Amino acid sequence: MVSSGNNYKEKVSQLISWGHWFSFFNIIAAMLLGTRYIVHSEWPDTLFGQLYLAFSWVGHFGFLVFGFYILILFPASFLIPSQRLMRLFAVLVGTIGLTALLLDTHAYESLDLHLSPLVWDLLLSGERTELNARWQYLFITVPVIFLLQLILSEWLWRKLRKLTRKHVGVPIAMVFGICFVSSHLMYIWADAKLYRPITVQRSNFPLSYPMTAKSFMEKHGLLDRQEYTKKLNAQGIESSEQIRYPLEKLTFGDPGTGQNLLVIMVDGLRSDMVDSETMPYLTAFARQNLQYSNHYSSSNDDTSGLFGLFYGLPSSYINSIRSANTPPLVLDTLQKRGYKFGIFSGAGLNDNPLYRDAIFFGQQLPDADKDEHSDQRAIAEWTNWLKAGAEDKQPWFSFIELTAVERFEEGGDYAQKFEPAIGTGSVNSKDTTRILKNSYRNAAYHVDEQLIAIFDQLVENNMMDNTIVLITANHGTEFNETGTNSWGADSNYSQYQLKVPMIIHWPGSVASVTNRLTSHLDVVPTLMESMLSAATPASTYSSGVNLFTSSSKRRWILAGNEDDIVMIQPQTTTVVDKYGNYRVYNEDYKRMESAKPKLSTLMQAMHELKRFNQNED
Known part of the structure; x- marks a missing residue:
């Protein structure tokens, strides 16, 4: 042509x-x-x-x-x-x-x-x-x-x-x-x-x-936005994949220790509040037990932080777990072994879909009292529950959620040790940061006093020697320490929002302070192996490692939420969003413009985020 x-x-x-x-x-x-x-x-x-x-x-x-x-x-x-x-x-x-x-x-x-x-x-x-x-x-x-x-x-x-x-x-x-x-x-x-x-x-x-x-359909009466939001919150599975959890059938070496397990969750408590001035009782308790001073939550928000603690998995799997109503392996194993469950909260748990649809699926949950958010009430109910079963030989698991720290701006009927603070009458509007932080510390001081009542009950009922007690938080709280106009939580991945206390009373253990990087993801392997005697490798059901494995040298730990992957390393924090854009920050959460994540490290983290998906080999 x-x-x-x-x-x-x-x-x-x-x-x-x-x-x-x-x-x-x-x-x-x-x-x-x-x-x-x-x-x-x-x-x-x-x-x-x-x-x-x-x-x-x-x-x-x-x-x-x-x-x-x-x-x-x-x-x-x-x-x-x-x-x-x-x-x-x-x-x-x-x-x-x-x-x-x-x-x-x-x-x-x-x-x-x-x-x-x-x-x-x-x-x-x-x-x-x-x-x-x-x-x-x-x-x-x-x-x-x-x-x-x-x-x-x-x-x-x-x-x-x-x-x-x-x-x-x-x-x-x-x-x-x-x-x-x-x-x-x-x-x-x-x-x-x-x-x-x-x-x-x-x-x-x-x-x-x-x-x-959705906006067009709502405008023309084809979509009820409130009903849509309610359904979305109830399902939470819009982009979830099917999950294999665990990857293999679990085996156990023996029936386990038979000890009781008490998990105390202090919502919003960051790790640097555990000091002799703000929380003297908890500080003294930590010195007598196991303290992990470089411990990070699995996320900077309520839901993902809880998910990592109970499942030992990154939050990328949260919707898959919720869609299948899959309880945590730890709690499922405890239930199969005849443990009695007692679940208590200062604000009620039924309104939280993660508690209702996954963590405590099938369990009786405390309802929120609209007229009263009271940690004291939750502890009183736990005390009655504990006394009612004190004569039984049946082992028990209990979860107590204390909410005063996260609700510090609401104030409360407790001592205002640190001033100026909200409600003290000596407030200078130019010193807002100090006022908020003092109010936060007052709430932490109040919770510290409440912890005394919990431990007194364990001692009174001769249970301290047969009860594992774990005290931690779902995330931290920032007061703009990073200079990025970040307050509270769920706004960045600095240590102020991720670093939380991890204090464990384990009967028979020697008091120690562990400074290496540890994570909420490590709690499940610790309980499964050291309390429940799981013989199956932890990698088949968790992304963490046993907290008692002191020889483990970790280059990074995982955090984040459904949109972001966060790799925490001793000197840097790398954040990768769902579109593949990344940012690297130093220890003070200042962005390092020329820094790039290491490919091999990123590959390991990415693999961990999809390892439990049903379609993976």
């Missing part, structure tokens, strides 16, 4: 026609590569979910490739007069596009991330890892892709007249268009109905942004 004699209009027309067919075959190639995303992702378990997968697979890659044609090749057809030069340009664009897609599929399989600044930085870091080696081998395929694109380009140019006469362009375009529109309409419905088999596929493909229309 010779085009040198054609006029400009005819040349452009031929190139546009050729470009359509060239894009079509590249769409097919992209779809074939896209099957790697499908294989690696969770397979939908309903026919409707599978239908959406098919529509989105065809529609998304059709739109993606054709979009690049419209943005790049279509205008180039008018600007590049030579058909050979234009075809070479298209071959280069196609080669780059398919190579990027191939690299993205590998990133998705290896890190569960699409191509992002983080992924590129890690690849170009020069660190020698297995992943880097595999990525370098992928570039060997570039000449192959380029050669195939050249062959396709030449074949299409020679067959252009015959292909044009078939008049199949419009039907093909309609198929891709119908699939694209249908997939987005299906997602709009699924998003409004919280239909998990579809919503879980939201980020399967690169550059995928399914449409939502």
Whole structure:
């Protein structure tokens, strides 16, 4: 076919026609590569979910490739007069596009991330890892892709007249268009109905942004926002995957120690409050028992911090656990061994979906008293429960949640040791930080006095020698120590919001202070191995290690929530969001602009976040 004699209009027309067919075959190639995303992702378990997968697979890659044609090749057809030069340009664009897609599929399989600044930085870091080696081998395929694109380009140019006469362009375009529109309409419905088999596929493909229309539907009376929010809070499984927990069937060496277990959760208490001035009683108690002075919660918020403590897993698994109503292995084992359960709170637990649907699923929970938030009431109820069963030989597990510290701004009927504070009458508006922190310390001092009543009861009932007592917090509380206008919790991952007390009374143990990095994720392996005599390796049911394994040298511990991965190391804290963007901070939580996470460390953390997923080998 010779085009040198054609006029400009005819040349452009031929190139546009050729470009359509060239894009079509590249769409097919992209779809074939896209099957790697499908294989690696969770397979939908309903026919409707599978239908959406098919529509989105065809529609998304059709739109993606054709979009690049419209943005790049279509205008180039008018600007590049030579058909050979234009075809070479298209071959280069196609080669780059398919190579990027191939690299993205590998990133998705290896890190569960699409191509992002983080992924590129890690690849170009020069660190020698297995992943880097595999990525370098992928570039060997570039000449192959380029050669195939050249062959396709030449074949299409020679067959252009015959292909044009078939008049199949419009039907093909309609198929891709119908699939694209249908997939987005299906997602709009699924998003409004919280239909998990579809919503879980939201980020399967690169550059995928399914449409939502909750505001439009609410405006036209098609969606009740309050009902939607209630359902979302009740389910909490919009993007969850099925989970294998534990990875293997548990085995036990013996029936365990048979000791009682008391967990005291002081909401919002940060570790530096345990000092002789603010919490003198707890400080003295810590000196006589096991104190972990460099201990971190698994998150900076209530729910994820609790989840890590009871399950020993990162918060990436929280919705999977909730959707399956799976209780923690520790509590499940205690229940199977005939332990009596007693659960108490100063604010009630029924309103917390994690307590209700997972941690204490099936247990009787205290209701919130709208007129009274009282730690004293919770301790009094626990005391009555303890005395009622004191004569029984049945071992027991008890959980006491104390809430005065987290609710320090509400004040309370207790001593105001540190002034100025809220409600003391000597408040200077220019010293807000000091006022808030003093109020917080007053609440901590009050809780310290309440702890005396708990331990007095254990002593009075001769239970101290047969009861493991664990005192900790769900997260810390910041008063803008980082200078980032951060107050309270759930706003950054500094030590003020993550570092919490971990004090353990373990009968027969020698008092000690442990300074190495420890985590909430370590509590489950400790109880399973040292109290319940689990013989199965801790790695099959937890991401933590036994707190008594002093020889363990850890380079990092995990924290974060459903959106962020946080790797805490002795000198740095690395935060990676769900889009692959990262930030590295020093010990004072000041950002280190030029610092990059180590690829091998990040790979280990990423692996831990998906190791328990059902579709992982």
